[in-house]
Amino acid sequence: MAEPLFLKSVMQEKIWGGNRLETEFGYDIPSQTTGEYWAISAHPNGVSLVANGRYEGTPLDTLYAEHRELFGNSESPVFPLLTKILDANDWLSVQVHPDDAYGLEHEGELGKTECWYIIAADEGAEIIYGHEAQSRTELAQMIEDKEWDRLLTRVPVKAGDFFFVPSGTMHAIGKGIMILETQQSSDTTYRVYDFERKDDKGNLRELHIQQSVDVMTIGEVANSHPDTIELADARLTTYVSNEFFTVYKWVIHGELAMNKQADYYLLSVLDGQGELEIDGQIYHLKKGVHFILTSDCQDWIFRGHLEMIVSHP
Known part of the structure; x- marks a missing residue:
């Protein structure tokens, strides 16, 4: 499982x-x-x-x-x-x-x-x-x-x-x-x-x-430009995507079903609380919790009010 x-x-x-x-x-x-x-x-x-x-x-x-x-x-x-x-x-x-x-x-x-x-x-x-x-x-x-x-x-x-x-x-x-x-x-x-x-x-x-x-690099530093998708119960922002990592901010206010788009994900809950459902199992999430969604996590549901920084290679 x-x-x-x-x-x-x-x-x-x-x-x-x-x-x-x-x-x-x-x-x-x-x-x-x-x-x-x-x-x-x-x-x-x-x-x-x-x-x-x-x-x-x-x-x-x-x-x-x-x-x-x-x-x-x-x-x-x-x-x-x-x-x-x-x-x-x-x-x-x-x-x-x-x-x-x-x-x-x-x-x-x-x-x-x-x-x-x-x-x-x-x-x-x-x-x-x-x-x-x-x-x-x-x-x-x-x-x-x-x-x-x-x-x-x-x-x-x-x-x-x-x-x-x-x-x-x-x-x-x-x-x-x-x-x-x-x-x-x-x-x-x-x-x-x-x-x-x-x-x-x-x-x-x-x-x-x-x-x-x-x-040291000579010349101006180029910051990345965020790209945000607004959904009914979530705001999903991609901050940067390059050869090393892709980094997002996922803000959930309600329920959001998602499926795997990368090999695995690193997630950090920066604010709020809620739950994660995978294969019928419920996991409670709160501010300060960090976890990995491994390759065998094919789809999942977030519920609650959650602010997370998410990344993958």
Whole structure:
């Protein structure tokens, strides 16, 4: 019988983290500087466990390795996507991620193209999204001269905004922002600038200037344009669709029957509550729940009031 995979996942403490994963979502957090919840992850730095059904207790990486039929017999050697919720109680470092070719050659793992759905943002919150350098030479010089005000492109954000962040993009999430991030399953980050912050031992965090200059894209960042379908009981928005992932927002207010259009889906309930029916079985859904609809889930029904971010490779 087809069944969704609900997940129990790993919290990550960060120098810039806070407590909104607890106050907004009711998660148990390890400290008041909890920065990330790796909600759907098979990455070795934080593997989710299946929390229900016949695979209960199985790590997601093991399940992917041993039951590839649940994931459309995917040829990717690793589970390709990672879903996180981030609580930026302070600025994250200004950073960039490599593409697959550079990541595999230099770090032994995939590169990192990602995208952000802004769950919440304080008044006046900003991100860094791109830079103003016109050439790699100018980029290197501006970094060396610490001309951050001239170099970094700041963009104001509000709840409900979406940003596509391809590998090579200079970026940083600003203070007072909570996001859901869909990304390639990679943990390679090159820091360009960290606001001269020190860790709890009084040390500056490591920077990766040469790698950053090597992989940085020169030129304006092109964000994606959402495409929305309005139905009687739902609003279905496609934010981005590319070689790495397709990401949607599904808002249900009533009942919606759906059938499988992709090999499998990753789903995160950001607000509301309701239920999911598959093969006559009812599963209760509420804010903060994350699950996978595997390949054997052919069709399903959502009921209730639900706001979800959904993705697939």
